[in-house]
Amino acid sequence: MLPDQDQLKYDIDVLLSKYATGDAYKDQLIRDFMLSTVLFNWEDPEPEEILPLTEGLNEIREAIAMFKGHKYTPKITIFGSARTEKDNALYHLTYDFAHLAAGHGYKIITGAGPGIMEAGNAGAGPENSFGLALHLPFESFSKVFENHPQNMTTFKHFYSRKLTFYRESQAIVVMPGGFGTMDEIFQGLASIQTGKYNVRPFILLDRPDGTFWKEFDEWIQKNLQGDRYISGSDLCFYQLATNAHEALEIIKQCYRHFHSYFILNGRLFLQLKIQLSPEQLASTNEIALENGFSELVHVRERYYNNANLSVYSCQKHNKHSFAIIHQLIHYINRF
Numbered sequence: 001m002l003p004d005q006d007q008l009k010y011d012i013d014v015l016l017s018k019y020a021t022g023d024a025y026k027d028q029l030i031r032d033f034m035l036s037t038v039l040f041n042w043e044d045p046e047p048e049e050i051l052p053l054t055e056g057l058n059e060i061r062e063a064i065a066m067f068k069g070h071k072y073t074p075k076i077t078i079f080g081s082a083r084t085e086k087d088n089a090l091y092h093l094t095y096d097f098a099h100l101a102a103g104h105g106y107k108i109i110t111g112a113g114p115g116i117m118e119a120g121n122a123g124a125g126p127e128n129s130f131g132l133a134l135h136l137p138f139e140s141f142s143k144v145f146e147n148h149p150q151n152m153t154t155f156k157h158f159y160s161r162k163l164t165f166y167r168e169s170q171a172i173v174v175m176p177g178g179f180g181t182m183d184e185i186f187q188g189l190a191s192i193q194t195g196k197y198n199v200r201p202f203i204l205l206d207r208p209d210g211t212f213w214k215e216f217d218e219w220i221q222k223n224l225q226g227d228r229y230i231s232g233s234d235l236c237f238y239q240l241a242t243n244a245h246e247a248l249e250i251i252k253q254c255y256r257h258f259h260s261y262f263i264l265n266g267r268l269f270l271q272l273k274i275q276l277s278p279e280q281l282a283s284t285n286e287i288a289l290e291n292g293f294s295e296l297v298h299v300r301e302r303y304y305n306n307a308n309l310s311v312y313s314c315q316k317h318n319k320h321s322f323a324i325i326h327q328l329i330h331y332i333n334r335f
Helices: 004-017 024-042 047-070 091-105 116-124 157-170 180-195 212-225 233-236 244-254 278-290 321-331
Strands: 075-081 107-110 129-136 151-155 171-174 202-205 239-241 258-264 268-271 295-305 306-316
Touching: 004 024, 004 116, 047 151, 047 157, 047 258, 075 091, 075 116, 075 157, 075 239, 091 107, 091 116, 091 202, 091 244, 091 295, 107 116, 116 129, 151 157, 157 180, 171 180, 171 244, 180 202, 180 233, 180 278, 180 321, 212 233, 212 239, 233 321, 239 244, 258 321, 268 295, 268 321, 278 321
Parallel strands: 075 107, 075 171, 107 129, 129 151, 171 202, 202 239
Antiparallel strands: 258 268, 268 306, 295 306
16 A cells, blocks of 8 residues: 555655755755655565665765765776786777876776776876776776775666766777677667767777777678668767877867757757857857757856856757767867
C-alpha cells in the first residue's frame, strides 16, 4: 500500500525546514528526491535493487565534492588502454600531451589506472590531475596519487564514473585502447549526438605513423555512414590528431570565442567571450536559418568567473540540432 502522498510531502517539508539552504529551487529538488526515495521504499524493493542506487549516489556525491573547488578550471578527460607499457610511444605521447595541457592551465582527468591513465596523470602531475578509479579484479590503481589522495576517488559502478568523466570535463582525448576505450567512445559520441552531453572537442589521438584511429575513422565512414546508421553531419563530433600540439590546439580553438551553451524550453543559449558585430551576427544567422534554427538575438551580457560573456539565443527546430550547434561554434570561433 502506497503512503498518503500529501501527508508524506508534509512530513518531508517538516524535515527540510530544519535543514533548508535558503535556495528555493535547490530545496524543491531535494524535496522531490526525498519523495521519490520514500515512494521507492514503499514499492518493497529487494536489497539488490536498492544497492546500485545508494552506491551510485554516494559515488557521485563524493566525486562532486572532490571537484567542488575546481569548478572554473578547464579540464580534459583522457581515455585509453590500461595495458600500454611505459616504453610504448603512445605512453610518451599521452605524457607529453598532459604535460603540455597542464602548462596551459588545464587539469587532466583519467581513470587512475596504469597505462595511458598513468601517463596522463604523471604528465600533468598529481597536483594538476584527478583520478576516477574503478574497482576491478585485474587492475591496480596508479601510484601517482599516493601523496595527493584528495585528487582521487573510487567507483564500483561504471555508470556513475562515466557520468563524472563527462560532467566535469570540457574536452575528451582518446588514445588507442580495447573494449573499455571503445565503450567510452561510443557512449560519449552517442550522448553528444543526442544532446545528453554538451558538444565539446572529442579528439582521437595517435602517433603520426599510427593507423589505429585512421582505420577506425574509415570503418565509421564505410559502415555506419555508408549504411546510413549515422548522418554525414555526425562525423563532426570527433576529430583525429597525430601529436600533442595539434590535439591541444583543437581544444584551444574550440574555446577561442565560444564559452558554453545551454538549452532551455527548446531555445539554445550560446555564451560567447566576444560580442558579435552586426556583420558577424548576420553571417552567423545565415547558417542558423539554413539549418532550421531561428535567428540568433543578443539577450544580455553576463558576468561569470571574472569575465564578461555575451549571451545569444535562438529557437532550434532541426532534429539534428547538435551537429548544427557544433557548426555554429566552429563558425563563430573563426572570427
